[in-house]
Amino acid sequence: MPEVGPLLALLRGIRRRLRLWVALEGAVAGAAVAVILIAAAMVAAHAAGQTIGVRGPVALLTAAVALGALIRGVRRISLASCARFADAALDGQDRVLSALFLRDQETPLARALVIDAAARARTLAPGGAVAPRRPKGLPALTIGVIVLAAAAIVPVRAREARALIAPPRAPGIPLPTSILDVERDEARRAAAAAVALGDERLAQLAVELDGTLRRLAAGKISDGDALEQLAALQRRAAEAAQEAAREAQALAAAQKALAAEAATRGASEALSNEDGDAGSRARAALGAAAGENPKETARALSAAANGVSSALGESSQGDRDGNGQRRLSRPDEKGADDGAAGPKRENDGERKLERLQRDLGDASNACSAGDPSCRSKAEKSGDDLGRMAGRQASSESLRRLERAVRQMRERLGRGEMRGGDQSAMRGFERSAHGDNGPPGQGKGQQGQQGQQGDSQQGDGVAGGEGSGEAIADANSQDGKSGKDGKSGKDGKGGGKQPGKGDGAEALGEAIALIQEREAEESRSTGNGQGNGAGGPPLGQRGDMQSRGHETEARVTSGAGPNRAEVIGGAADRGFAQRGYARVFSDYQAAVEDALAASAVPEGRRYVVRRYFDLIRPRPGRTGKAQR
């Protein structure tokens, strides 16, 4: 068809123009890549204290431009694409494209179409169809040139001049003091237990926990640092608890063996006391028994040695299992003192028991052989056994401290210390403690065991201020001396922990901690602890500042562990406690009442009921449900 000629001529002209532009785009893209590479090479060279010449970059640039233009310029450009450009320049009705594809049809309308398109094509020049356009790679080229210029003007640095400057450690953000009240209470409670039991390691851990909490609250350490320190504390508390439990087990075995013989029964009874005087009593009782009846004493000491030996064997097996479990579950917590100090401590504990076993055996042999050293060796064995009295209580305190540290780590890790749910969580904790009233009011209803408190409203303010501050001042000297202690016999933590003071210093610090905390409580008008009966767990009806339906749990008043302790204890000892079953039924009844009276969506009801189903009391190890 002759009319197609001008049409095809136009399209070929457009194709040439297009090829030129895409080649130019390819050249710009190639140049951009080359410039970026040169800039990167220049930065790297300058950082290494070297310079690069001009010839190499120029050659690279030239080659990249040529290669880019070639790659893009030789790509196939269809006439259909050119027709799209022509149509866009005409009226956008795809006349040229249709004519191109229908040029071979002989129907009248197809011919008319081609004639029409050819006539319009004559009015269009290729340059009009393909307008100059900005190459797509131009922004990248511009950025590359800027980077190259910057790299060129940056002076070359000698390697020696590049000092490694550690970035400043980001300080933490201070926390409100009240945020960490629960944890500080735990630290104080552990300190009190340490003082009562004379447990130096527990005292040391309590003091360190308190110090970490103080630094965190003051913003002196970041959350990350606090997490690290808490992790180390948790590990050490767990190890100490394990060791104490092992010793308690050995002591129990020895006690049982001594109680089997009439001559040494007095020593066994002396060891039952945890008042700190058990060692001297046991020493005296065993010395007397060795003097009066060396044969029976020998049998008893031999049986005690066997008991210690069996306890040692069981605990070693348990340790191996426990360590395996820990390695399986916590592979990421290999701290500085995890690999060496942990096993070392376990070995220390085992060696201690082995030594005890050996001493008991020696004493037994001496008494059996009628050796004159029988009495002195028996007395020494009594001393050694007496030192282990109270280890069961220590173990429980250490477990409790370890759990508190773990919960603190979890809260801190989840960001709850600084998150929006914080106040709600604290409110729940206070409710669980029965501490719903404003400070200074209703303090006598708390039921904390043995704590002195005021049961009259407002009395704590006047009474607390004077005595609390006086105690704090009087004991500040003790606190300082404790903190100044050098590394002593318990300075095993190493790693990131500061040097630890000796045992006496640790206990001194623990006493200072207790007294300081008491002084704080006095200044802050008391923390609501008293010796009255336990209050309702969700507060007095009408007092609770809750967003939802007010409710009241059915609670029986009386002394005993508070709600938080019962629930917390359940995690350690299983769900078979009678107290837990009672608390559970109280809360479940209150929640069911609330669900029945509130417009709670069905999906949420399911969540609540599912939760209570999960935590319901189950049969304990004895197989009996304690309900």
Next chain:
Amino acid sequence: MTAPADRAATDDIAAAAVAGFRADVDRLLAEVARRIVGQRDVAGAVTSALLAGGHVLLEGVPGLGKTLLVRTLAEALDLSFSRIQFTPDLMPADVLGTNLIVEAGAPGEMSRRFEFQRGPIFAHVLLADEINRATPKTQSALLEAMQEQSVTVGKQTYPLPPPFFVLATQNPIEMEGTYPLPEAQLDRFTFKLRVEPPAREELHGILDRTTGSEEPAIRPVLGRDRLLEMRALVRQVPVARPVQDYAVRLIEATQPTRSAVAEVKRFVRYGSSPRGAQAVILAAKIEALRDGRFAPSFADVRRVALPALRHRVLLNFDGEAEGVTADVVVGAVLAGLPEMA
């Protein structure tokens, strides 16, 4: 081989035919506009469907001039017109017709025989008013007529007089007591058009024309034969392969199993059938002719895609629940589909 002179003459005739088509459509729409105020797009689309040999489903609230538009179009084209008000108790025989017993012959020699009494469907332009109020059985009576242009009663098939054009209406608001049209019947409509309420100026024009003493009379501007010629011309319009390919890809893109468009995958149960592609291409050809062009463009395809496809894209439960409409889905397909593959 055709001589150049003959060829030039043929070219002139083709150009003249296209120009004549454009002029006739313009005259027809101008005549319709003498009575119908506004609704130019609807009138144009109804005319396109008529020229494509298809049918139209009009959706709009009562009182927007749907019936008047069809009646006016029939008058302007000098075509026979009938209207059926669809109700729940309407039977197929009421639409198609029925066999009646008639007596014929001289007295004493009377004989009885069945004679087919034609129903209202035997007209050039049929207005099926509120079609979704009839039962599916009665709605189905239109299926054969719309597709085959014939009616079968008993064993006898009766051809319908060409052109046969069905214009059905349905009210989108009062859905109680209605029977939604089955997919097979929806697919037989070339376009589904939405009739929007008139603008303020248009409302003034309606009042001026309808509340005065004189009502404009409609003159026939096109005859039945001219209409059939125009239909034949539409079929002769060539389509470039890229444009046809665009229409094909458009149909594919409405099908959830073959589409790359997220909205289609998520909200569509069934996409358009091949009838959708036929409707799109025919309507695009008419758009080109109405613009005086010899072949449709990508823009023509895009312009007719919505009325041609909106009733052919069936949404799934997610789409219904999310309140997504077929218009949104077709719009997403048009936005995401490149013109050239």
